[in-house]
Amino acid sequence: MKIYLWDDVDTTLVLSNEADLRKFRDYFIGETLIDEWVKTKIEKVSKKSKIYDNCRIYSNPAISKNALEKLVHFFEKNVEVLPYQFDDLECYAINVTNVIDCIDYSKSIYDKYEGYDVIKEIHKYSFQENLVLNENIFKIPEFRKTRIFVSESFKQAVEEAKLTGFQFIEVWDSEEVPLPPLEPLVFAGPSYDFKEAYHMVQEDNKTVANDKWVMQMSKGELCLGRREPNGIYTWIFPIYLPPILLEMQWYVTDPYEITEKGELAL
Known part of the structure; x- marks a missing residue:
């Protein structure tokens, strides 16, 4: 499922x-x-x-x-x-x-707020199948x-x-063969909320990133990169920004090179 x-x-x-x-x-x-x-x-x-x-x-x-x-x-x-x-x-x-309290944290990849036992972000979801098997629409306590x-x-x-x-x-796909967990990316320097980060990208031509996403300008357009479970970034020119980005912290980093295939080269 x-x-x-x-x-x-x-x-x-x-x-x-x-x-x-x-x-x-x-x-x-x-x-x-x-x-x-x-x-x-x-x-x-x-x-x-x-x-x-x-x-x-x-x-x-x-x-x-x-x-x-x-x-x-x-x-x-x-x-x-x-x-x-x-x-x-x-x-x-x-x-x-x-x-439904249904996340299987033994198989999920997630972050907690530093110093608190509170989930900050789930990068890779895994659900307890018996709890969601017959559910068509639901929320989880974490979000x-x-x-x-x-x-x-x-x-x-x-x-x-x-x-x-x-x-x-x-x-989540219950039949998917899980990939080895990615090593989390670590960024130096201060973190910024989305509003601050978005302003730096648009006005100061900065590149900002976190463990899952990258934002930067390319030829006058906003580009958004997402880190996939295999470690490769997919790169798009978004029509809109997913609401999930608003909840994240961002770090200033070096620009990423956009390959001809639309992926981010590390």
Whole structure:
């Protein structure tokens, strides 16, 4: 079986009232919202923004009525469908209350915050198969606010219905032969949060990296490299930045050479 991270291809919807963001910081953490949900108003980022069947609003999915009709059978338990107020079409927040403590840390690759017994990042996921075997949509305690995991059946249903705006990142295959764990990369110097790092890349032409990702400019465009389990970096010119990057710390490093094959040469 396979497990995927539910993501989107572009973030084009936002809250109409920024004051609502204060409430959203306490929402979508794996707990019920049905009794306190207010039909919050949302809008497009700009008049020209494209509307998709799936779009994230502050790390949580917002789906169209079309998507809801095609996927409703996946939301019958442990998921609350909460309406937004949106002038362009019917749109709904998806609140996943199914939180499962299912990571197999003996086979996962992860980091903890220095000095604390708290997970900072999981670089390689391994799940306890007996706990997720019959689950189509769930969260994990470690990242209950920002990450939703889905089954291959959910992914296939989205693809068969030709729903737009969905992106799925494969994070686990139970039949995959595991590669030897990579040695963690160690960077010298201070670390920076995403906002600081992104500014240094865009304004100062710096290269920033961590154990999993690299950001740098190339020919005037932002390039993003991801370190794969085999140690090779895949290199893309992203249309948008995955929300997972916002949670990471970054270090200034020497520029990477981009090969003709679109991979990063070390």
